[in-house]
Amino acid sequence: MKTDAPETKSPAGPDGSIDRKIAFIQSSLRCFVLSLVGLIPVLGIPCAVAAIIRSSVLARAAGKDWNPATRYLNAAGRIGLLGLLSTTAFLTVICLFILASDGNSWRCSWGVG
Numbered sequence: 001m002k003t004d005a006p007e008t009k010s011p012a013g014p015d016g017s018i019d020r021k022i023a024f025i026q027s028s029l030r031c032f033v034l035s036l037v038g039l040i041p042v043l044g045i046p047c048a049v050a051a052i053i054r055s056s057v058l059a060r061a062a063g064k065d066w067n068p069a070t071r072y073l074n075a076a077g078r079i080g081l082l083g084l085l086s087t088t089a090f091l092t093v094i095c096l097f098i099l100a101s102d103g104n105s106w107r108c109s110w111g112v113g
Helices: 018-037 045-062 070-100 104-110
Strands: none
Touching (some): 018 045, 018 070
């Protein structure tokens, strides 16, 4: 059966499909959310690492393709790194607190001493 409807072209153009572009946008936003979860000290380490890795992989895969979520993708790498740095600072402060305490505070809390 032949139709007289004109051929419709994809709005993505000849270099990429619209589905690929949608996938890049969704992946960029997922990466951004991962980086935000990565800001939680200690518990967010896996998410921060995943955000850093995924943002660099997606940036290389996208190349110069149009991606309106590029700002989110760039921010995801930076926020993921910030999450790792904040966890490192948090653990450093905790370790310094433990090393600085002379142990008397633990004995007093148990009523021994």
